[in-house]
Amino acid sequence: MAAFTTRSAAFLGLAVVLCVLAGAARAQQLSPNFYSTSCPNLAPIVRLGMTSAVQTERRMGASILRLFFHDCFVNGCDGSILLDDTSTFIGEKNAGPNANSARGFEVIDAIKTQVEAACRATVSCADILALAARDGVNLLGGPNWSVPLGRKDSRTASQSAASANLPGPGSSLATLITMFGNKNLSPRDMTALSGAHTIGRSQCQFFRNRIYNETNINASFATLRQGTCPRSGGNTNLAPFDVQTADGFDNAYYQNLVGQRGLLHSDQELFNGGSQNALVQQYSNSPSQFSADFVTAMLKMGGLLPSSGTQTEVRLNCRRPN
Ligand code: HEM
Ligand SMILES: *[C@@H]1O[C@H](CO)[C@@H](O)[C@H](O)[C@H]1NC(C)=O
Numbered sequence: 241m242a243a244f245t246t247r248s249a250a251f252l253g254l255a256v257v258l259c260v261l262a263g264a265a266r267a268q269q270l271s272p273n274f275y276s277t278s279c280p281n282l283a284p285i286v287r288l289g290m291t292s293a294v295q296t297e298r299r300m301g302a303s304i305l306r307l308f309f310h311d312c313f314v315n316g317c318d319g320s321i322l323l324d325d326t327s328t329f330i331g332e333k334n335a336g337p338n339a340n341s342a343r344g345f346e347v348i349d350a351i352k353t354q355v356e357a358a359c360r361a362t363v364s365c366a367d368i369l370a371l372a373a374r375d376g377v378n379l380l381g382g383p384n385w386s387v388p389l390g391r392k393d394s395r396t397a398s399q400s401a402a403s404a405n406l407p408g409p410g411s412s413l414a415t416l417i418t419m420f421g422n423k424n425l426s427p428r429d430m431t432a433l434s435g436a437h438t439i440g441r442s443q444c445q446f447f448r449n450r451i452y453n454e455t456n457i458n459a460s461f462a463t464l465r466q467g468t469c470p471r472s473g474g475n476t477n478l479a480p481f482d483v484q485t486a487d488g489f490d491n492a493y494y495q496n497l498v499g500q501r502g503l504l505h506s507d508q509e510l511f512n513g514g515s516q517n518a519l520v521q522q523y524s525n526s527p528s529q530f531s532a533d534f535v536t537a538m539l540k541m542g543g544l545l546p547s548s549g550t551q552t553e554v555r556l557n558c559r560r561p562n
């Protein structure tokens with residue numbers, strides 16, 4: 241009996257080792273040089289794809305940045321948001337925070353096609369998204385940084401995790417701090433990352449209550465936004481987050497918050513007399529402080545990985561597992 245138990249334990253141990261060798265994710269070290277020999281032209285290929293996308297539509301820089309956030313917050317940066325639903329698979333694209341809202345998938349597909357042509361079956365969709373988000377920010381006037389690489393793509397996705405992990409536009413400051421804290425991101429990281437709302441657009445349905453019912457809002461800003469967001473109807477009408485420089489990645493988001501011109505309830509929560517007031521004030525006066533903290537927080541967010549034991553791969557088509 242004792243011998244049997246020992247043999248069983250040894251067998252189990254071997255099975256675990258084999259399983260790891262077979263490709264279950266280990267906590268892996270990301271590095272900017274990950275593809276330097278296997279795909280040396282990766283960065284320029286992604287940059288070219290993003291340059292052309294942003295030339296066609298400036299907003300795309302924002303849309304891709306948001307995709308990266310929504311990827312990383314749901315079981316790590318693993319390309320899970322890119323998986324299409326099928327008749328037998330429910331992914332993240334139709335989860336509440338993404339449905340009829342997440343966009344830019346065709347841009348990632350086009351870049352993936354170019355990357356596959358240059359380096360077949362080598363570069364993960366998750367890494368392409370990380371680079372594309374960096375380029376989107378930089379092409380709209382934001383900082384540039386070196387992106388650690390070596391992520392792998394998930395073979396699955398979770399609609400329920402997407403719904404549970406991504407904050408909604410009505411969130412309180414306490415909820416925002418908790419939800420980012422759940423991802424090991426500090427309140428400071430949260431406030432810096434929220435500066436992403438210096439670019440991009442929101443649908444009327446997400447800020448309607450704020451512009452008609454809230455009192456901590458600049459009156460002329462509310463009137464301006466009411467012009468394209470009626471009390472009823474027009475749910476999908478778009479407005480820029482940043483009333484000053486809609487497609488410029490700068491610190492105007494924080495100047496807007498200080499002037500009570502935050503578009504979402506959750507935006508204005510960062511400057512409504514709470515713990516982030518001083519930091520918002522600081523970012524509103526210091527583009528360089530915002531830039532530095534934004535990059536630091538993007539690197540932390542980009543370092544979120546699937547838990548060990550998750551099956552991963554380098555997907556050939558970002559929309560489906562191999
Ligand atoms: C702090 C909590 C956050 C909340 C509650 C939130 C919520 C939202 C909402 C409701 C929209 C509008 C979506 C639509 O109308 O379809 C949006 C857009 C956007 N979000 Fe956030 N977001 C948050 C944090 C972030 C972070 C951390 C990033 C990136 C680092 C980000 C990047 C963006 C961008 C760039 C857009 C514009 C996308 C576009 O124009 O296509 N957001 N967000
Ligand atoms: C951005 O930073 C990366 C990594 O340091 C560098 O390779 C790239 O040339 C930079 N891009 C621009 C446009 O400055």
Ligand SMILES: *[C@@H]1O[C@H](CO)[C@@H](O)[C@H](O)[C@H]1NC(C)=O
Binds near residue numbers: 448450452
């Ligand atoms: C304003 O608040 C009231 C009470 O909560 C709500 O019934 C109404 O729908 C809100 N109006 C808008 C335009 O969101």
Ligand SMILES: *[C@@H]1O[C@H](CO)[C@@H](O)[C@H](O)[C@H]1NC(C)=O
Binds near residue numbers: 458459460461499
């Ligand atoms: C509201 O914002 C406008 C435009 O930035 C500004 O000129 C005005 O002074 C603000 N109103 C108040 C009451 O702060």
